Amino acid sequence: MPLLAERFTAQAAPPRDNREKLLERAMSRHRYSGDSLIEVLHTAQELYGFLTPELLTKIARKLRLPPSRVLGVTTFYHFFSLAPKGEHSFIVCTGTACYVAGAQGLLETLERRCHCKSGGTSPDGKATIAAARCIGSCGLAPAVIYDGNIMARVKPDQLNAELDRIGVQ
Amino acid sequence: MTVEELEQKQADEQERQRGLENRIYCCTAAGCVSSGADRLKQALTDEVKAQGLDGKVEVCGTGCMGLCSRGPLVRSSKDDALYGNIEPAEAAALVRGAAEDQEKLAPFRIDTTAPFFAKQEKIVLANSGFVDPEKLPDYIAAGGYGALARAITEMSPQEVLEEIKASGLRGRGGAGYPTGLKWELVARQPAQPKYVVCNADEGDPGAFMDRSVLEGDPHRVLEGMAIAGYATGAQQGYIYVRGEYGLAILRLQAAIKQAEREKLLGNRVLETGFQFRVDIRIGAGAFVCGEETALIASIEGKRGQPRQRPPYPPESGLWGNPTLINNVETFGNVPAIITKGSAWFSAIGTPASKGTKVFALAGKINNTGLIEVPMGTTLRTILFDIGGGVPEGGEFKAAQTGGPSGGCIPAEFLDTPVDYESLAKIGSIMGSGGLIVMDDTSCLVDVARFFMEFCADESCGKCIPCRAGTVQMHDILHRITRGDCHEKDLKILEELAKLLREASLCGLGQTAPNPVMSTLRFFREEYEAHIRDHKCPAGHCSFDGKDGGGR
Numbered sequence: 001m002p003l004l005a006e007r008f009t010a011q012a013a014p015p016r017d018n019r020e021k022l023l024e025r026a027m028s029r030h031r032y033s034g035d036s037l038i039e040v041l042h043t044a045q046e047l048y049g050f051l052t053p054e055l056l057t058k059i060a061r062k063l064r065l066p067p068s069r070v071l072g073v074t075t076f077y078h079f080f081s082l083a084p085k086g087e088h089s090f091i092v093c094t095g096t097a098c099y100v101a102g103a104q105g106l107l108e109t110l111e112r113r114c115h116c117k118s119g120g121t122s123p124d125g126k127a128t129i130a131a132a133r134c135i136g137s138c139g140l141a142p143a144v145i146y147d148g149n150i151m152a153r154v155k156p157d158q159l160n161a162e163l164d165r166i167g168v169q
Numbered sequence: 170m171t172v173e174e175l176e177q178k179q180a181d182e183q184e185r186q187r188g189l190e191n192r193i194y195c196c197t198a199a200g201c202v203s204s205g206a207d208r209l210k211q212a213l214t215d216e217v218k219a220q221g222l223d224g225k226v227e228v229c230g231t232g233c234m235g236l237c238s239r240g241p242l243v244r245s246s247k248d249d250a251l252y253g254n255i256e257p258a259e260a261a262a263l264v265r266g267a268a269e270d271q272e273k274l275a276p277f278r279i280d281t282t283a284p285f286f287a288k289q290e291k292i293v294l295a296n297s298g299f300v301d302p303e304k305l306p307d308y309i310a311a312g313g314y315g316a317l318a319r320a321i322t323e324m325s326p327q328e329v330l331e332e333i334k335a336s337g338l339r340g341r342g343g344a345g346y347p348t349g350l351k352w353e354l355v356a357r358q359p360a361q362p363k364y365v366v367c368n369a370d371e372g373d374p375g376a377f378m379d380r381s382v383l384e385g386d387p388h389r390v391l392e393g394m395a396i397a398g399y400a401t402g403a404q405q406g407y408i409y410v411r412g413e414y415g416l417a418i419l420r421l422q423a424a425i426k427q428a429e430r431e432k433l434l435g436n437r438v439l440e441t442g443f444q445f446r447v448d449i450r451i452g453a454g455a456f457v458c459g460e461e462t463a464l465i466a467s468i469e470g471k472r473g474q475p476r477q478r479p480p481y482p483p484e485s486g487l488w489g490n491p492t493l494i495n496n497v498e499t500f501g502n503v504p505a506i507i508t509k510g511s512a513w514f515s516a517i518g519t520p521a522s523k524g525t526k527v528f529a530l531a532g533k534i535n536n537t538g539l540i541e542v543p544m545g546t547t548l549r550t551i552l553f554d555i556g557g558g559v560p561e562g563g564e565f566k567a568a569q570t571g572g573p574s575g576g577c578i579p580a581e582f583l584d585t586p587v588d589y590e591s592l593a594k595i596g597s598i599m600g601s602g603g604l605i606v607m608d609d610t611s612c613l614v615d616v617a618r619f620f621m622e623f624c625a626d627e628s629c630g631k632c633i634p635c636r637a638g639t640v641q642m643h644d645i646l647h648r649i650t651r652g653d654c655h656e657k658d659l660k661i662l663e664e665l666a667k668l669l670r671e672a673s674l675c676g677l678g679q680t681a682p683n684p685v686m687s688t689l690r691f692f693r694e695e696y697e698a699h700i701r702d703h704k705c706p707a708g709h710c711s712f713d714g715k716d717g718g719g720r
Binding site for chain 1: 199200202203204237238240371372373374375376377380381412413414450451452453454455456467468469470471472473529530531532533537538569572603605607611616619620623627629
């Protein structure tokens with residue numbers, strides 16, 4: 001089901017010229033109000049996949065906010081990412097139910113295979129791994145969101161198989 | 170739409186549904202979808218076409234049917250049966266529903282007289298599994314928006330307030346503040362504009378009740394908010410939803426659009442002078458935003474940091490205006506109270522805790538899923554009758570309620586009735602409704618460490634007791650799980666807990682020590698075994714000095 005987690009994953013970028021217009025439209029819908037900063041950042045990240053300093057500066061100017069406030073808000077919330085994401089994404093739910101069911105082991109498997117810590121991207125850019133606080137699928141613990149789809153009752157071997165399939169080094 | 174038109178629409182849709190030979194409801198909540206509900210629904214839809222039953226048999230998606238562990242779930246209106254673990258291959262038989270098909274389907278049939286169903290009482294989840302959350306007529310056919318119509322045409326705002334007060338409804342977000350009193354505080358404020366905010370930032374790990382309500386019955390929450398708007402004199406509502414809940418956001422957006430189109434929300438609600446709009450605000454992944462003043466800051470586009478209270482939001486909330494903040498489940502109760510009356514509602518539950526509570530059952534339990542029980546039901550009934558007990562081979566050790574602000578309840582308190590006061594008495598809290606069962610393979614020291622790590626990570630950093638205290642407490646717990654610890658550390662742990670409780674700015678820091686304190690109270694010997702003997706009674710922690718916490 002892509003709906004639940006599509007906001008987590010780097011999306012296929014729409015044509016370049018369009019994105020600027022879409023972002024502008026989002027800001028104008030909120031009448032360039034500073035209060036809409038979080039909404040605008042959501043839109044920007046959906047369009048661009050991650051938030052660059054240029055993008056943030058531009059948003060600050062348009063919403064007439066100090067850049068410090070924009071950066072402060074961006075870094076406060078886990079959702080916003082300042083770095084590009086890998087081709088594939090694995091989000092391990094580390095909510096209580098998943099933790100009790102062994103989510104930590106899944107995360108360790110991913111970290112070992114992708115040579116990066118949770119929140120990072122493998123050096124070959126193939127996979128981004130992250131831990132989510134609770135995706136609300138506790139009945140399926142431990143759960144992993146793999147490219148937007150929920151995998152239920154995951155075993156480390158399943159992750160290894162997927163990593164092999166996408167060719168993570 | 171006028172009130173008469175609403176009634177007409179309800180009658181029409183009920184008539185139409187009665188005219189169908191069969192209506193097949195597919196649970197399309199997250200649990201069932203990941204067990205293949207989408208494929209099943211598609212197969213059923215195709216099968217209806219193939220058998221030429223268009224217009225006679227209807228397939229629709231619904232919200233959570235509760236028994237997530239048996240997903241995908243399907244309900245058929247013809248024989249009023251519930252089927253679980255069902256494969257697309259059975260679609261033909263389900264659609265036909267003839268006598269020989271019944272036989273074939275028998276192994277998939279779920280006994281709906283089993284305690285899992287019989288011991289529940291559904292108010293907030295009444296429609297979940299029975300209406301299509303994407304179709305407004307479905308909700309209207311089930312009596313939807315009737316409470317709003319009744320409130321704004323037959324009752325004064327004061328009467329609505331009195332009704333909610335008389336019902337004894339208390340906030341379902343965890344703290345249990347009387348809802349009627351909160352509404353009255355906002356209603357009394359002379360300042361305008363006022364706001365109604367629905368807190369759907371369900372951040373507790375292990376809780377998925379609000380999400381299920383929003384995904385399964387979004388109009389119910391909107392209706393509850395509109396009634397609150399009428400009673401308090403607010404014309405604008407906001408729903409603050411977690412960014413992670415993509416489907417809930419889509420369903421809410423669709424529901425708001427439908428309701429506005431039919432004049433059930435907007436400028437002239439039901440063609441009367443009452444106006445109420447609802448906007449969605451999407452969270453961005455900060456647990457602390459569940460705290461009301463932090464939530465307000467976040468809606469205002471700022472860092473979600475709490476502020477000193479008082480003034481409380483009913484006096485000074487969003488942009489300094491009077492603001493009513495209630496949880497999803499609280500609003501979900503409101504339409505039923507207005508429709509059926511406060512006397513009906515207050516007859517359910519215990520003297521101090523009225524009504525029902527939704528719980529999300531998870532962890533080492535057979536029937537994982539979503540349940541709703543009258544307040545005062547014992548934990549034993551919830552976990553063993555409804556939940557089906559711990560899976561074979563395990564032994565019940567503790568139940569965790571209230572997430573990172575709650576506590577662990579050991580076996581000797583299984584007969585505690587679940588209500589606000591009884592849970593507080595044994596060092597836990599009602600919380601928002603996450604209920605996680607742990608068996609003898611779960612190390613409670615590590616669970617306490619897990620929650621402390623969570624709080625340290627989610628602390629917003631504004632006040633020092635929480636920012637530094639959670640890190641210090643986590644450090645000690647981490648060392649205990651690695652066997653690198655002294656007896657005196659337990660004392661420091663307790664001192665820090667006291668400090669956090671008394672000196673933190675908001676609920677996050679004040680309640681962060683709860684999991685530690687409750688496990689220390691009931692399972693102190695586990696801590697001591699870790700410290701003295703370098704032994705983990707659950708066999709979970711390893712003490713070879715390797716980095717990596719409880720593993």
